[in-house]
Amino acid sequence: MVNVLYDKAITCPVCKNIFHTKKVRTSATRIEKRDTDFCTHYIGENPILYNVFVCPMCGYAALESGFEEINAAGKKMIQESISRRWTQRSFGEERTILEAIETYKLALLCSQILGHKKGTLANICLRIAWLYRYLSHEKEFEFLTHAVNCFEQAFANEPMPIGNLDDVSLTYLIGELHRMIGHYEEAVEWFGKAVSNPAIKTKKKIDTMAREQWRLAKDAYRKKSSHDQVG
Structure with a gap:
């Protein structure tokens, strides 16, 4: 072997x-x-x-x-x-x-x-x-938080690609990392940027994932907002 x-x-x-x-x-x-x-x-x-x-x-x-x-x-x-x-x-x-x-x-x-x-x-x-x-x-969640904070700064200030991520993939990833650590409002905002980027039409898999995770983030944000109002 x-x-x-x-x-x-x-x-x-x-x-x-x-x-x-x-x-x-x-x-x-x-x-x-x-x-x-x-x-x-x-x-x-x-x-x-x-x-x-x-x-x-x-x-x-x-x-x-x-x-x-x-x-x-x-x-x-x-x-x-x-x-x-x-x-x-x-x-x-x-x-x-x-x-x-x-x-x-x-x-x-x-x-x-x-x-x-x-x-x-x-x-x-x-x-x-x-x-x-x-x-x-x-x-895991501590380092996801460090990662998303650094990715946001890179997105704002550094040329693409970031690592092997282009503009669309990075926008999606920032949204998904926010969703994973419970920052649902930020996640919704970043997923919105991803799906509204014309370049996403050339990335069908990212497009599908972004729309699905966007829906999950919006649902989670609504539930959290309702819970906070009740609380």
């Missing part, structure tokens, strides 16, 4: 250490379902657990897609803020969900130190929320 995990050799851009980290073979991934906020559930190994690279020598951590994108000033900030306090340890073997959460939190800390864009922080926070969801842990 072919091992679904393989070793990838990485050179740390901060300290030049060469280390190995596990990745999931694309051919071995089996999707079970996707949630309304794009969280994917897998049968077998979950590639999301391995999307953060962590240098065991200096502690620099980042999403695979942006791991090498660090300049000289950034390297100095990581060395001063992370490496000096870092206890050398490796995340290069098979990861549990809790170990994956630790790697994402390290990536979040490094991104904050480096002053990365809100869209980057939002994507990391969203994935931490997903990992907590796999564990049915209440901290």
